[in-house]
Amino acid sequence: MTTTTLDSAPKPSRSRRASGRPPKKQLPWGSPAVYFVALVVIALTLAPVAYIVLGGFRDNSQLTVDPAGLPNPWRFSNYSNVLTSATFWREFVNSVIVGGATTLLVTALGVSAAFVVARYRFRGRGLMFGLFAAGLMFPITVAITPLFIILNKLHLTDSLLGVILPxxxxxLPTTIIILVPFLQAIPDEIEEAASVDGCSRLGFFFRMVLPLSLPGVLTTGILTFVASWNSYLLPLFVLSKTSSFTLPLGIQQFHSQYASDTAAVLAFTSLSMIPALVFFTAFERRIVGGLQGAVKG
Known part of the structure; x- marks a missing residue:
């Protein structure tokens, strides 16, 4: 008489045996109150944007009768009139020039200065880094009056260059503060190996430093472009000719000219903010990753 013994323990699945890894624990969902608060914050953030965009597809009578309603019928003439306006495209080009030039200069100068602060040891290094950090505490509103006096003496008012340089x-302070941890995290052994192979300091900077710090460079570039695109106070003080207006100033001028046509103003406003909104949304992961790398560094 033969007896058979059955193993009461369950056999591991093939996928588990093949990988050799324990199953991942799923994080608990948490309290429903947390999700409710998150939904409320998201709604409060997106509601103004949705109202502006949808308001551009309505007319003034719809906005007066039902301000929070949906377009019925949809009016595409507001957007088409703005898109066919030469004023809008002139201001759009001015904003692109200011934002692009500002981003290129800030990233180029910022990564160069951060490289010196992070990789070199010299007297006054800590003081230099402290000065850049102190620059974060002085908003442009504090220096707008003396800045306008300096730009006027340099004959840079009513020019895009007078907006770009300030x-x-x-x-630069924000860019340097973010990039210094990235450059400090690069091992010294890589620089020593590059030096042994005959790589100069500039060669090490362009061949090794820039590729390794690319997440931080992209992060600072995106933040700089969005801030420059949305800048209003500095162009308001520096620019007085309508031919050099950027889009934030163009919105004010358009609102003053068409104060009674609220739907057209909403259409102009939504078209002005969409490029920065799309740009920021498309590179959101790179921004978060770059900031995390700066914190870890």
Missing amino acids: QVAFG
């Missing part, structure tokens, strides 16, 4: 100066 934005570069006020954008």
Whole structure:
């Protein structure tokens, strides 16, 4: 008489045996109150944007009768009139020039200065880093009056260059503070190996430092471009000719000219903010990853 013994323990699945890894524990969902608060915050954030965009598809009578309703019928003429306007595209090009030039200069100068602060040891290094950090505590509103006097003496008012240079100066502290941890995290052994192979300091900077610090460079570039695109106070003080207006100033001028046409103003406003909104949303992961790398460094 033969007896058979059955193993009461369950056999591991093939996928588990093949990987050799224990199953991942799923995190608990948490309290429903947390999700409710998150939904409320998201709604409060997106509601103004949705109201502006949808308001551009309505007419003034719809906005007066039912301000919070949906377009019925949809009016595409507001957007088409703005898109066919030469004023809008002139201001759009001015914003692209200011934002692009500011971003290029801030990233180029910022990564160069951060490289010196992070990789070199010299007297006054800590003081230099402290000065850049102190620059974060002085918003542009504090220096707008003396800045206008300086730009007037340099004959840079009513020019896009008079907007670009101050934005570069006020954008450098944030860029350097973010990039210094990235450059400090690069091992010294890599620099020593590059030096043994005959790589110069500039060669090490362009071949090794820039590729390794690319997440931080992209992060600072995105933040700089969005801040420059949305800048209003500095162009308001520097620019007085309508031919050099950027989109934030163009919204004010358009609102003053068409104060009674609220739907057209909403259409102009939504078209002005969409490029920065799309740009920021498309690179959101790179921004978060770059900031996390700066904290870890």
